[in-house]
Amino acid sequence: MAMLYLLPALAVFGVFMFWPLVKSIIISMQGTDIIGRPGGFVGLEHYRHMFSDPAFAKVIGVTAGFTLLTVLPSILIALAIALLLQERIRGLRFFRSAFALPFAFSVATASVIFGVLYNPASGVINGLLSYVGIGPFGWLTDPDMALISVSLATVWMQLGYNLLILSAGLGAMPEDVLEAARLDGATGLRLQRSVVIPLITPQLFFLIVTGTIHSLQSFGQIYILTKGGPENNTTTLVYSIYEQAFAYNNSNFGYASAQAMVLLLVVLVITAVQFGVLERRVFYR
Template sequence: MAAVLAPPGPRTGAHPAAQPPHPARRRAGAVHRRRALVWFALLAGPNVALLLVFVYRPLLESLYLSTMQWNLGSPVARFVGFGNYVEWFTSPATAQVLTTTAVFTLATVGGALVLGLGLALLLDRRLPGRGLARTVAFAPYVLSGYAVGILWLFIFDPRYGLMSAVLGWFGVASPQWYTAEPWPLVMIIVVYLWKNLGYVALIYLAGLQSVPQDLRDAAALDGASPARTLRSVVLPLLTPTTFFLTVTMLLASLQSFDVIRSMTSGGPLGSTTTLMYQIYQEGFVNGRAGYASAGATVLFLVLLAVTALQLRYVEKKVHYA
């Protein structure tokens, strides 16, 4: 005899998660989400407003001005489209400006990372007066770049400066730091490194102090030398710090202005004119606001591209654990 199948009834042992949420819970969740949105708007809203007013609005205005032929103070502006960009890319000075910018940036970023790491390793040792040494090393970073440049002009003076006296002790004549290439560019690179070395060393020092001591002890027990421990244990754990410093120092070097302005004003013959200084020169000295805005747009695109490449390729080699 065929069995008669009764329709299935409600399961008494159903899991509570399978049941629809209670209306009171849905209302509580909606209230919680609205409250979180209100707090987000209150806390992030002022920052977003400031970014829109003081960052993105000037950026859009600069993009607009780059398509205009307009001089500072002139009541008339003429639309030229990409004319300013064509002039910038075809100018004979552009190649020299880009070369100077690349040399200055690579030298200051690479030098700061290498020298900063060495200084951080030295300041990480248990030496007397270590706290004072850290303060002295970091102090130049908080000084005005313009004041630092003026100070170092006296040090580099070929006849009466301290550098000339030190070189004289070894029987070496002082180079013509102000006039003979490539010494003006070397001079501003040295000053920029001196000013920012303490910042790099301080960030590296924080990274060194976060390296677990037991890993160093284990490497020492395995017979690794201090140099091998640094290369195989410490440096891989410092890759997040190195990545952060590479990004920040690269952006800062590309936008450097105050040291160049106070020491060489882009000279002699444009040998120390970087892209950032050219934007200032064209916009505020020559009064060509449209042309300067085109240069500023190029600088923005360079910064954007460099940052994107670093985030895309360099960050893959960063070890966060």
């Protein structure tokens, strides 16, 4: 009888997760027929093509760059804010609520705002920089800058969530430990580095792992801001999957699925590392 209670969820998982997983593997070994549906067995052809395709090598490079430029910067800025908000400052309540606001933004709403700010002609960022005599920059059109600009917007999008998690961790800090450290003469940065940071390693580690997975899955900001360009410099793995399968009526489902399997593998490895490391290396009290 218990199975009856599991059935609704299991049915959804079966139809929309586990079967598609099998199907993805199958499609990654198929070509595309004339009406744009997957068909015809091609074996490992897509994989062979993928690993010899310089365009795909570039996709992996861009994905790695995007991850590096988003995950740690966003966590570090959030950590700085979270630590400052632990101080006894006037207007603390106001600052706390204000810094939570970015969290209300979806990828789409934040991306559109950043698109307006980045606008080379009328954008506020170039405008403000003109006061100090820098620029103007083609934030999203300059091949050297586009990835940085999209990453910057993504850092902002992640900030709210990181801040929530870190603030919760800092708020749950055992007061007696802090007290003891202070009595031993630890203050300021020394207190932060030797006592506070080690105590929130679980939260930091959690954010690094989830942040990395989240970054790997990013799509909306690239679609809205750059469409993968200029010169494919912002074409990440997920965007590449989209482009191969869905953009310009490509219907290259087989090749896109092979790339999707790479994404799946990377995320699975990161998750495995999370479970492996989490148990041993991270400080729990």
